[in-house]
Structures are given as structure tokens and as C-alpha cells.
Amino acid sequence: MQNYDHKNDAKWQAAWDKAGIFGAEESSDPTSREASKDKREKFYCLIEFPFPSGSGLHVGHVRSYAAFDTVARKRRMEGYNVLYPIGWDAFGLPAENHAIKTGRNPRENTKDNTDNYRKQLKSLGLSFDWAREINTTDPEYYKWTQWMFLEFFDAGLAYKKKLAINWCVSCKIGLANEEVVNGACERCGGTVEKRDKDQWMIAITKYADRLIDDLEGLDYLEKIKKQQVDWIGRSEGASITFAVDGSDEKIEVFTTRPDTLFGATYMVLAPEHELVNKITSDTQRDVVAKYVKDSVKKTDIERGDAEKEKTGVATGAFAVNPATGDKIPVWVADYVLMGYGTGAIMAVPAHDARDYMFAREFDLEIVTVIEPDGDVSGVGVLLESHSGSYMFQERDGNTKKDPNMVTAFGGGIESGETAIDAAVREVREETGLNIDVSDLNVVIDLASRNTEGQKIRMFVARGFDAKNVIVSEGRGMAEMSLDEALTSDKVTEFTKEALSNLDSAYTGNGRLVNSDFLNGLDVESAKKKMIAWLEENKVGEGKVNYRLRDWVFSRQRYWGEPIPLVHCESCGWVPVPVDQLPVELPDVEKYEPTDSGESPLAAITDWVNTKCPKCDGDAKRETDTMPNWAGSSWYFMRYIDPHNSEAFADADKLKHWMPVDWYNGGMEHTTLHLLYSRFWNKFMYDRGHVPVSEPYAKRTSHGLILAEDGSKMSKSKGNVVNPDDIVEKFGADTLRVYEMFIGPFGEPAPWSDNGLMGVKRFLDKSARLSEMIVDAESELVTKSLHKMIKKVGEDIEAMRFNTAVSAMMIFVNDVTGEEGITKESFE
Ligand code: ANZ
Ligand code: ZN
Numbered sequence: 001m002q003n004y005d006h007k008n009d010a011k012w013q014a015a016w017d018k019a020g021i022f023g024a025e026e027s028s029d030p031t032s033r034e035a036s037k038d039k040r041e042k043f044y045c046l047i048e049f050p051f052p053s054g055s056g057l058h059v060g061h062v063r064s065y066a067a068f069d070t071v072a073r074k075r076r077m078e079g080y081n082v083l084y085p086i087g088w089d090a091f092g093l094p095a096e097n098h099a100i101k102t103g104r105n106p107r108e109n110t111k112d113n114t115d116n117y118r119k120q121l122k123s124l125g126l127s128f129d130w131a132r133e134i135n136t137t138d139p140e141y142y143k144w145t146q147w148m149f150l151e152f153f154d155a156g157l158a159y160k161k162k163l164a165i166n167w168c169v170s171c172k173i174g175l176a177n178e179e180v181v182n183g184a185c186e187r188c189g190g191t192v193e194k195r196d197k198d199q200w201m202i203a204i205t206k207y208a209d210r211l212i213d214d215l216e217g218l219d220y221l222e223k224i225k226k227q228q229v230d231w232i233g234r235s236e237g238a239s240i241t242f243a244v245d246g247s248d249e250k251i252e253v254f255t256t257r258p259d260t261l262f263g264a265t266y267m268v269l270a271p272e273h274e275l276v277n278k279i280t281s282d283t284q285r286d287v288v289a290k291y292v293k294d295s296v297k298k299t300d301i302e303r304g305d306a307e308k309e310k311t312g313v314a315t316g317a318f319a320v321n322p323a324t325g326d327k328i329p330v331w332v333a334d335y336v337l338m339g340y341g342t343g344a345i346m347a348v349p350a351h352d353a354r355d356y357m358f359a360r361e362f363d364l365e366i367v368t369v370i371e372p373d374g375d376v377s378g379v380g381v382l383l384e385s386h387s388g389s390y391m392f393q394e395r396d397g398n399t400k401k402d403p404n405m406v407t408a409f410g411g412g413i414e415s416g417e418t419a420i421d422a423a424v425r426e427v428r429e430e431t432g433l434n435i436d437v438s439d440l441n442v443v444i445d446l447a448s449r450n451t452e453g454q455k456i457r458m459f460v461a462r463g464f465d466a467k468n469v470i471v472s473e474g475r476g477m478a479e480m481s482l483d484e485a486l487t488s489d490k491v492t493e494f495t496k497e498a499l500s501n502l503d504s505a506y507t508g509n510g511r512l513v514n515s516d517f518l519n520g521l522d523v524e525s526a527k528k529k530m531i532a533w534l535e536e537n538k539v540g541e542g543k544v545n546y547r548l549r550d551w552v553f554s555r556q557r558y559w560g561e562p563i564p565l566v567h568c569e570s571c572g573w574v575p576v577p578v579d580q581l582p583v584e585l586p587d588v589e590k591y592e593p594t595d596s597g598e599s600p601l602a603a604i605t606d607w608v609n610t611k612c613p614k615c616d617g618d619a620k621r622e623t624d625t626m627p628n629w630a631g632s633s634w635y636f637m638r639y640i641d642p643h644n645s646e647a648f649a650d651a652d653k654l655k656h657w658m659p660v661d662w663y664n665g666g667m668e669h670t671t672l673h674l675l676y677s678r679f680w681n682k683f684m685y686d687r688g689h690v691p692v693s694e695p696y697a698k699r700t701s702h703g704l705i706l707a708e709d710g711s712k713m714s715k716s717k718g719n720v721v722n723p724d725d726i727v728e729k730f731g732a733d734t735l736r737v738y739e740m741f742i743g744p745f746g747e748p749a750p751w752s753d754n755g756l757m758g759v760k761r762f763l764d765k766s767a768r769l770s771e772m773i774v775d776a777e778s779e780l781v782t783k784s785l786h787k788m789i790k791k792v793g794e795d796i797e798a799m800r801f802n803t804a805v806s807a808m809m810i811f812v813n814d815v816t817g818e819e820g821i822t823k824e825s826f827e
């Protein structure tokens with residue numbers, strides 16, 4: 001019997017190659033298009049081009065490539081002119097680290113690796129348009145990457161800035177924030193410390209709003225859109241200026257909650273903040289200096305951890321809250337990060353969890369300014385004396401309730417009263433303590449039902465003297481520590497529940513209290529009103545803040561595109577003239593960065609020393625190279641016209657092919673590569689070089705292929721499946737169909753040799769249908785065929801490749817159980 005004979009794979013692949021059947025037509029050229037009468041619609045299908053590593057193609061690559069090969073083939077059958085290209089993203093650290101280890105030029109190594117990848121990919125029979133193969137390290141390619149950098153420079157979006165960068169001690173390289181994972185280098189896992197360095201930056205933040213807003217019309221998976229939005233991290237709020245008491249200095253903060261200004265009871269500067277030195281009082285100078293020194297060693301992640309115990313020291317200085325006129329203490333604490341907002345905050349401990357923990361730790365004032373919405377009929381107040389004990393009252397003996405039990409002070413809300421008013425009144429009536437709204441520090445809105453079924457809101461009041469408490473109405477009273485109260489059988493369950501929940505900030509919605517002209521407003525209206533007030537009084541303004549930082553575009557490394565600028569003493573930074581591009585990477589003897597952290601290019605004096613293109617005076621070349629994200633930010637443009645030597649791509653061709661109709665790639669590239677390339681494209685659009693402002697109409701993602709035991713495949717674990725072995729033993733179709741069958745495309749899937757064999761048997765069975773050709777087939781076979789066609793067509797569009805394969809398996813089984821199949825159906 002005849003099986004799927006994979007020994008024929010190579011024969012067919014060679015024939016396809018020769019006939020060039022997978023080449024996209026150059027139908028963009030209006031004249032030749034007319035001539036060839038190619039009126040087909042275009043379909044640009046893109047997968048993320050690989051970095052050609054020394055270990056060769058991974059079965060994980062095959063998943064995405066095979067899936068979109070399926071899509072590309074389907075579109076061709078549907079009559080589209082399909083562009084499905086491939087190339088190499090070949091700059092970057094792994095190549096360079098290899099060069100450092102072996103002393104071999106990464107150019108040579110890259111060539112070996114790409115040769116191997118090409119051979120591997122071809123053996124898979126993927127329908128790539130090989131005539132358009134590109135390589136980011138080819139001078140003919142990076143000439144245009146450099147040209148585009150000069151466009152950024154010309155537009156004022158590329159600028160140099162001294163920056164405390166993340167410095168990987170072992171790679172000797174500056175890392176972008178996103179390359180630091182859990183405080184360690186993303187690549188080598190090594191220690192990362194801060195170092196000041198002049199860096200080329202690209203002002204991606206200027207595009208932050210458009211990068212969020214323009215996601216609107218795009219067909220991206222929701223989770224992908226969300227990651228883009230979260231990465232950019234747009235926060236709307238206000239900047240507020242606080243005067244430092246007795247000095248001309250001002251502290252500016254960014255807050256998302258200007259509505260809570262009346263509750264700002266202290267301020268915090270990040271340890272790196274420039275004002276720390278200026279305002280710290282003499283008595284605090286030593287402790288502050290020590291604190292600052294210790295905290296800069298910690299990573300941002302450690303420092304920002306909301307759960308972590310808060311540390312800090314007072315500067316001894318005070319600032320003036322512009323709303324209340326109160327003097328509030330200024331602290332230094334490492335939970336405030338220098339890299340976000342202004343590096344200083346107004347702390348509102350009643351309504352911010354971290355500020356609350358800090359205020360409790362250091363006994364700072366907590367002023368409630370938001371009271372929860374919602375309907376409650378009674379209030380309770382937990383009285384915490386400044387010595388830390390709690391005061392309780394006996395229950396009302398007049399009712400049938402057990403008078404031996406003790407509860408919080410409180411009672412019902414009278415008409416016309418807010419809950420907080422009622423709480424103040426009850427405490428005054430029942431304890432003789434003359435408390436004020438602002439003394440009811442923390443609101444915890446349990447709003448749960450007490451034993452009588454009433455909804456009660458619990459408050460806590462702190463900082464009084466226990467001996468001043470007088471219980472009225474002849475009731476008994478108890479004083480207990482928190483631990484005693486929580487275990488005492490005299491304290492009601494409801495009160496215990498409140499006690500065990502009381503130590504937190506109220507971060508929910510509600511109405512403003514204790515806030516003068518904002519009282520009674522909801523949070524959103526109060527924000528607006530406060531911003532107007534700040535602007536009117538010139539102490540602040542509405543402001544949008546972004547988590548996204550500008551793009552650090554310099555690396556002090558060898559294997560990247562040289563930044564095409566020269567520095568002249570009299571003219572400053574001058575672009576290398578376009579007709580002198582590319583600035584090619586010179587040969588070097590050593591690939592390590594110099595000990596001072598300069599790129600190895602800095603050591604080649606005759607390359608560095610040059611003439612100023614403007615004044616012909618002595619000048620020096622920039623020795624930094626570009627980050628590995630540069631070449632991949634525009635490669636989809638180059639595929640459209642890969643051999644053009646006059647432009648990065650012909651304008652008509654771009655117009656024809658852009659945007660990419662469907663782009664698939666890993667979730668790990670959803671934040672950076674996707675954002676950088678969308679930004680790059682938008683910039684090129686603004687400069688009039690590309691016809692669309694969004695490069696990708698549709699973006700999807702695939703899951704990883706894991707080892708049999710569900711762990712990540714890695715060389716060190718020795719659990720890597722080599723696609724070459726599978727192709728050799730079972731054929732390319734077996735590997736590709738298996739990877740489509742392995743599980744839902746968007747999710748990770750463990751490899752299984754059994755599953756692979758199952759697919760091989762299915763392909764053999766399919767091939768054997770050729771021996772069952774009959775003149776007339778049964779109705780069941782015809783019906784099954786059409787059912788399969790419908791399902792497979794729909795499943796491919798929805799990326800349900802696995803169920804498309806099972807639909808085909810069902811069909812083959814159906815035929816096998818019948819007399820046979822007609823030639824037409826079989827084909
Ligand atoms: C007062 C306030 C009151 C705040 C309140 C929050 C709640 P997002 O939303 O992430 O933008 N903040 C500002 N700069 C900071 C920094 N450098 N380090 C640490 N925290 C910083 O967060 C903005 C909020 O985070 C700001 O609003 C500020 O605290 C804090 F009930 O100001 B908020
Ligand atoms: Zn000059």
C-alpha cells in the first residue's frame with residue numbers, strides 16, 4: 001500500500017523553487033500591472049523574521065511559519081496576489097557575544113547561520129517568496145536604517161541626553177528598562193547597576209497618545225491592544241506645586257488624584273531627587289545621606305512593591321499644602337521612584353495604600369477626604385488611643401441585647417446627616433470626646449450587616465487619650481489591645497470583623513468630605529473642580545503622564561548599525577551626507593566594549609577621526625551603534641522592494657502593499673517590537689515616506705511549543721526537538737501538520753512524539769485514498785467532503801488550525817469506511 005512518501009519532498013520543493021510559484025507579483029507598478037492584467041487584490045502576510053542563532057531553527061518557529069503558510073496558500077487559492085516574505089534580523093547581542101568568545105567576525109558567523117536557516121526553512125517547503133530575502137546586517141539594508149535615523153535627527157526627535165542607565169556588569173552594555181527583568185539583565189541574568197552615560201534617545205513619547213488612540217480601528221487581539229495600552233501607561237491627573245516653608249524652593253508632584261489634595265498630609269521625595277540635598281535640615285543631614293546611599297542600590301521593582309515594608313526618613317523640612325495652608329512634613333522614601341512623574345509625591349494616606357502603610361509606620365497624620373457612597377443606616381467608630389489601645393462600650397441594657405457584650409461606639413444616622421456627621425455626633429455624645437470630622441481618620445466601608453440586619457459603616461478615630469473617654473448613659477466600658485479585642489469573647493463578631501479590616505486605606509469611589517469647596521462632590525467632579533482651582537491659583541494644572549519613556553537608542557557595542565553622525569567642535573552633531581551612506585561597520589580587533597564602556601569602534605582611531613561634512617574641520621564619528629530593535633522596526637517596508645538602491649522602497653509599491661494585512665508573532669514582542677515598529681511607521685508617515693499611519697491591519701499571536709514535560713525547550717536541558725530530524729525521518733508535512741494539530745494556536749503546547757506518529761498515520765491514510773478512486777462515490781462521502789471544506793475554511797480564518805486538522809481526519813475516516821472516492825473529490 002502506498003503511504004505519504006516524504007522522500008519526494010525535496011523533489012517537489014526544488015520544482016516549486018524553480019517555477020517561482022510563491023513569488024508575489026510586482027503588480028504595484030501601474031504600467032506593468034496594466035500589461036500583465038494583474039487585477040488581483042493584494043494580501044500581505046507577515047511572520048516575525050527570525051534572529052539566525054547558532055543553534056538553528058526551533059520547532060517553535062515552525063508553528064507560526066506553518067500556520068501562516070496555510071493562510072498564504074489559502075489566499076492564493078482564493079485569487080489574491082500574496083506576499084509572504086522571509087529574512088533575517090541578524091544584529092544583536094548573541095552574535096556579538098559569540099564573536100567575543102571566539103574572536104570571529106560576527107559577519108562570518110551570521111552568514112553561516114543564515115545559510116543554515118535558509119536550508120532548514122526550504123526543507124520545510126514553506127511558500128516564502130525567497131527572491132525578497134532580506135538581512136538587517138547587509139550594508140544595503142542598514143544604509144536605510146541609518147537614513148531613517150537621520151530623518152529622526154532632522155525632525156528633532158533624536159537627541160542626546162545624560163542618563164542614569166541600567167548597566168549590565170557582565171555584558172558591559174546599557175540596557176533599556178524593558179531589558180531589565182526582575183532587576184537582572186534579560187540576556188545574561190547578571191547584575192544591573194545604574195551608571196550615567198550620554199545616550200542617543202528617540203522621542204517616542206511624543207507619539208504616546210497616537211499609539212494608544214489609533215489602536216481603535218485595528219484588528220488586533222484584545223490582549224495585544226491591552227498590552228500596548230498598559231505599556232504606554234497613560235495617566236490623567238494634575239501637577240501641583242508645593243512651596244517649601246521658609247525657602248524659595250518648590251516641590252512639584254504628579255498626582256492622579258487632585259481631588260484628594262485636602263487629604264495630603266505629608267510629601268515624599270525620591271532619594272535621587274535634587275531637592276533632597278537642598279532642603280534637608282542640618283539635624284537630619286546625616287540620616288538622610290545614609291538613607292539615600294542605601295536605597296539607590298535597590299531595584300525599582302523592590303522599591304515599588306506595594307506589600308513591602310515602607311522605609312524612609314524625614315528631611316526636617318516642611319511644605320505648604322496649597323489647599324489647606326497647613327505645613328506638612330517632607331520625607332525621603334524609596335517607594336517613590338525617580339523615573340516616574342516628577343520623582344516627588346503628595347501623600348494622601350487615607351486613600352492610597354502605600355501612603356497609608358507609610359503613615360502608620362511613622363505615625364503621620366491621616367485625613368479622610370472621601371466617604372464611600374452607598375446607603376447605610378448606622379455608623380460605628382473604633383476608638384484607637386495614641387497608646388494603641390481600643391475603647392469599647394457595653395451594649396444598651398434597655399433592649400434585649402446582651403449588656404455584657406461590648407461594641408464600637410455608634411448609632412443610627414439621623415435624617416439630614418451624612419454618615420461621617422453621625423459618627424462625629426455619636427462619639428461626642430457617647431464619650432465626651434470633642435472630635436472633629438478630620439479626626440475620623442480612616443473610613444472602612446464594611447457596609448455589612450450587623451446582627452440586627454442593619455447596614456453599618458465603620459470608622460476609626462485615632463490619637464486621643466483613653467483617660468478622657470467618659471461613657472454616658474450609664475453603660476460600662478472596656479479598654480483592650482487589638483489582640484485582646486480580636487480574641488475576647490466579650491467583643492461582638494461584627495466589631496471583630498471591623499477591627500480585623502481596619503488597617504487599610506479607602507481607595508474606592510465616593511463623595512468628598514473634609515475638603516471645603518469640594519465637599520459633597522463625587523470624585524470625578526471634584527478632580528475637575530480642583531484642577532480648575534489649581535489653574536486659577538497658579539499652583540498647578542491638569543496633566544497627562546506616561547509610563548513610557550523615550551527610547552534609548554545607543555549601545556556601546558560592535559554588532560549594530562553605526563549611528564551616522566559626526567561631532568565637530570564648531571558645528572556640533574552633523575549628519576553624514578546621504579550619498580556617503582551607509583557608514584559601514586569597520587573591522588575591529590576586539591569585540592568587547594572598552595573598559596570605560598565605549599563601543600569597540602572607539603578604539604579604531606583612523607575610523608573615528610574624520611572631517612566635518614559642514615566645515616571640513618577635524619571631527620569625530622559617533623561610535624555608538626543602534627539597538628537591535630532598529631532594523632526590525634521597518635523590515636516590513638523593505639520586503640516590498642528589497643533590491644531598491646535609490647530608496648528604502650518605491651512609493652508606488654508601498655502604496656500597493658501597505659499595510660500588512662495580517663501580522664503574527666510572539667506575545668513576547670507585543671510590547672516592544674510592536675510599539676517601536678508602529679511608532680517608526682507613524683513617523684515615516686508624518687514625513688511623507690509611507691502611505692499609511694498604521695503598519696499592521698491585523699495582529700495575532702501564537703503560543704510556545706514546550707518540551708514533552710511542559711517545560712521550556714532549552715539547549716541546557718537537552719530537551720530541544722530538532723526540526724531537521726523530524727523532516728528527515730517523517731517528512732515536512734508530518735512536522736507541519738503535527739504542529740497545526742498540537743493544540744489551540746494561541747496557547748502553549750507540549751511536544752508529543754505520540755501525537756507526531758498519529759499525524760504521520762493520518763497522512764499515510766490520506767495518501768492511500770488514491771487507491772480507492774471510483775466512478776461514483778456514496779452520498780455520505782460527498783456530504784462529508786463539503787462539511788470538511790466548510791469547517792477547514794472557517795477554522796483557518798479563526799486560527800483554529802487544530803480543529804481544521806481533525807475535520808480532515810474525520811473526512812478520511814468517513815471515506816475509508818465507504819466504497820471509495822471520485823477522482824474529483826480526491827483532488
Ligand atoms: C496623590 C494620591 C492620592 C495618589 C490617592 C493616588 C491615590 P499612576 O496611576 O500609576 O500614574 N506617584 C506619582 N509619582 C510617583 C513616583 N515617582 N513614585 C511612586 N509613586 C508615584 O500613579 C500615579 C499616582 O502614583 C500619583 O497619584 C501618586 O500618588 C503616585 F488617593 O497622588 B497619587
Ligand atoms: Zn564642522
